[in-house]
Amino acid sequence: MNVLVVGGAGYIGSHCVRQLVEAGHRPVVLDSLVFGHRGAVSPEIPFYEGDLGDPAVVGPILEDEKIDLVMHFAAFAYVGESVTDPLKYYFNNVVATLRLLETMLEKKVMRFVFSSTCATFGIPERMPITEDVSQLPINPYGQTKLDIENALKAIAHAHGMSFAAFRYFNAAGAAEDANIGEAHDPETHLIPLAIDAATGRRPALKVFGNDYPTPDGTCLRDYVHVDDLSRAHIAVFDKLAEPGTGLFYNLGTGTPTSVLEVIQAVEKVSGMKVPHEYAPRRAGDPPALYADSTKAKTELNWEVKYPTIEPIVATAWAWHKTHAVGYDD
Structure with a gap:
């Protein structure tokens, strides 16, 4: 399968690119390099530098690379910054993502895997957190992720796009060969x-x-290892064949x-x-x-x-x- 990994030069995205290759898929990376690192992606992987919300960039990639499925790891994810600069988070995490989804619909790419977060649950009503726990985010970061989850439900219903959203907890660790790992600036983990x-x-x-x-x-x-997260994202591919499928999973140990x-x-x-x-x-x-x-x-x-x-x-x-x-x- 030809898979566009948006944010594929970031921490989780770059590990997922490796897991895709190991699973026999063909990843293509789109990353703005605002937080990603070109060195996290093998030179053998097709790489495009650009914004996920720019249809002039995304559209040709979807067509030229014959993309079957899009994975989205390109959200901004600093909780504190989302509080002090909410517009930055709404423009990237919501507006740009909606433009990505719009471009996918135009190019008839109808399968989407979304990196969500446990921050959608806010202060949860019970432990451990199952998928049906009430989602009441307490910061703009969590709210922007929930906004896209809700948009995906509506898009699946209206247009038949199939999607899976993974709400994961504390991503941690690095690749076993230590060639890629966690490198944030600023570092908060x-x-x-x-x-x-x-x-x-x-x-x-x-x-x-x-x-x-x-x-x-x-x-x-x-704390859940980044490679374990990546494997779950790939394991869901076979579940997305039916148009309009919408799946939600919590990922943690x-x-x-x-x-x-x-x-x-x-x-x-x-x-x-x-x-x-x-x-x-x-x-x-x-x-x-x-x-x-x-x-x-x-x-x-x-x-x-x-x-x-x-x-x-x-x-x-x-x-x-x-x-x-x-x-x-």
């Missing part, structure tokens, strides 16, 4: 921040809150890990101490967020290769050892 604190590239790690109603007082989160447990895993894997200090809670941080991925496991035969935090951290550590400043190395 806990595992790379802890690794950088251990190696002295950053100051002491801030732990926001140690008085939560959890076993060690720090927040619990569900189902095993919550605390901030202190992540720090301990980094220390064990690296052999270094992670200097850290406690800071006040951040507004809007729930005590725990973790997934019930039974639906994905049952319907897609999806199994995680990395069910616990230590092997996930080990892949991240292997990447950061040789890419201290990301792809600039």
Whole structure:
């Protein structure tokens, strides 16, 4: 299958490109390189630099590359920035995505796989989070993702486009060969921040809150390896043959890990101490967020290769050892 991976030079997208090749598909990458890295994509993969919301760019790619399915990983994803600059998020995550979908309809490319987020659930009403938990996002980032989920339902009903939306939790880790991995600027994810604190590239790690109603007082989160995420996205392809299909899946290990447990895993894997200090809670941080991925496991035969935090951290550590400043190395 010819697959256009929008945002394919980003963290999750670049890993998915690799998984597509391994699964026998032919990926084509479109990335603006605002946050993506050209070095994350093999020179052998067809690559286009451009905006997902520009039909003059997207339309010819869909035609010339004979695209069968589009995967979308190109959203802006900094929660704090979405609060301070919501228009940036609505223009990219909503307006540009709707233009992408419009161009797909015009070119009769009718299968779409969407990278959504657990942020659509806001502060969830129960744990673990199943697909039917009420979606009440508490920030513009989560709201923009939910807006596209709702638009996809309407487009599927009106035009017969088939789609799958994956709401995943904390993407983590790096490729097993350590050639691609996590390189954000700014970096906000806990595992790379802890690794950088251990190696002295950053100051002491801030732990926001140690008085939560959890076993060690720090927040619990569900860390899922980036390659496990990618495999789920590809496993859904066969489910999208029927016009108008709309599928939603939560992706996580189902095993919550605390901030202190992540720090301990980094220390064990690296052999270094992670200097850290406690800071006040951040507004809007729930005590725990973790997934019930039974639906994905049952319907897609999806199994995680990395069910616990230590092997996930080990892949991240292997990447950061040789890419201290990301792809600039």
